[in-house]
Amino acid sequence: MGIISAIGSDTLAVLDSLMNRRSGIGRMTLLDSVYRNEIPVAGITANNEELLHIALSGVSGSYTRTSLFGIIAARQAIEQAELISLAGRRTGLISATTVGGMDRSEVFYKSYLSGSSKGRMRDIAGHDCGDGTEKIARLLGIKGFISTINTACSSSANAIMMGARMIRMGLLDCVVAGGTDALTLFTVNGFNSLMILDREACKPFDENRNGLNLGEGSAFIVMESEESALNAG
Numbered sequence: 001m002g003i004i005s006a007i008g009s010d011t012l013a014v015l016d017s018l019m020n021r022r023s024g025i026g027r028m029t030l031l032d033s034v035y036r037n038e039i040p041v042a043g044i045t046a047n048n049e050e051l052l053h054i055a056l057s058g059v060s061g062s063y064t065r066t067s068l069f070g071i072i073a074a075r076q077a078i079e080q081a082e083l084i085s086l087a088g089r090r091t092g093l094i095s096a097t098t099v100g101g102m103d104r105s106e107v108f109y110k111s112y113l114s115g116s117s118k119g120r121m122r123d124i125a126g127h128d129c130g131d132g133t134e135k136i137a138r139l140l141g142i143k144g145f146i147s148t149i150n151t152a153c154s155s156s157a158n159a160i161m162m163g164a165r166m167i168r169m170g171l172l173d174c175v176v177a178g179g180t181d182a183l184t185l186f187t188v189n190g191f192n193s194l195m196i197l198d199r200e201a202c203k204p205f206d207e208n209r210n211g212l213n214l215g216e217g218s219a220f221i222v223m224e225s226e227e228s229a230l231n232a233g
Contacts, residue, residue, distance in 0.1 A: 001077050001220065002073040002075065002076025002077035002079075002080060002218075002219065002221075003219040003220075004072045004218055004219075005044065005215070006024025007022055007023070009046075009054075009072075011076070024042045024043075025040050025213050026043070028040075028043060030045075030047055030183075031043070031188065033185055035188060035192065039197050040198075040199070041183055041214050041215060043183055043215070043216055044217060051072070052068060054068075055075075062125060063126065064100070064103055064131070065103045065104075065216070066100060066218075067180070069217055069218035070133075070179075071139055072218065073178065073180065073219055074136050074176055075139070075140065078222065080222075081222035083174070086141055086174070088231075089173045089174045090145075090172045090174070091142050091143075091144045091172065091173065092163065092175045093133060093145070093175070094146075094163045095132065095147075095148055095159060095220075096148070096149045096150065096178065096179030096180075097129045097148065097179060098129070098187075099184050099186060100128055100132060101128070101131060103182045104124065105124050105127045108124045129148050132180065142176065144172060145171075145175075149179075156179030159178060159179060160178070163175035163223055173227075173228035174222065174224040174228055175223045175224075176222055177220065178220030178221055179218065179220075180217070180218035181217070183215070
């Protein structure tokens with residue numbers, strides 16, 4: 001498995017935070033929102049340039065925050081599973097996301113409003129949800145099956161279930177499945193309009209609970225058929 005979140009940049013760091021009850025919920029630091037000091041979020045402190053260095057050291061290009069999270073977590077999962085080579089395995093990638101490249105699209109839109117010649121087109125090139133999945137697959141060398149799922153809050157669960165079913169049906173030997181999403185103004189404003197965001201750290205199952213907190217990050221797991229694993233040693 002692989003993960004990057006507000007409480008850790010890999011599985012061991014996240015586990016340590018959970019065991020020691022460290023929270024990742026706090027003030028918005030990167031999102032330029034009017035609710036910056038009002039609505040707490042579980043945001044990752046690294047900016048896009050720092051994430052690009054972690055995910056693709058020495059490589060340049062236009063990558064959304066969502067894609068960078070996904071690349072980091074999916075690569076961790078592949079490495080932890082010790083899938084040194086995907087050759088001979090029918091391998092699939094099923095990635096879930098809701099906002100896709102909305103974080104870059106919002107920047108473009110703000111510029112574009114000031115004039116139709118303003119803004120950089122590359123900021124909206126990765127807007128669609130499938131763009132990030134294709135970038136993750138390309139960097140991991142996965143070609144057997146690539147799919148993107150967007151069913152809001154159930155997206156990642158559906159990605160994992162779909163992957164497990166494809167293995168059981170004998171359609172794939174190995175599947176990298178999970179999801180990735182970044183905090184965006186679209187998400188914060190949307191959930192705020194529903195009046196379900198807590199102005200403090202949320203308190204699930206508490207009689208005084210008052211809503212939820214939004215966050216960002218990515219997590220992927222690797223699933224493989226027993227036969228494939230045995231054949232690979």
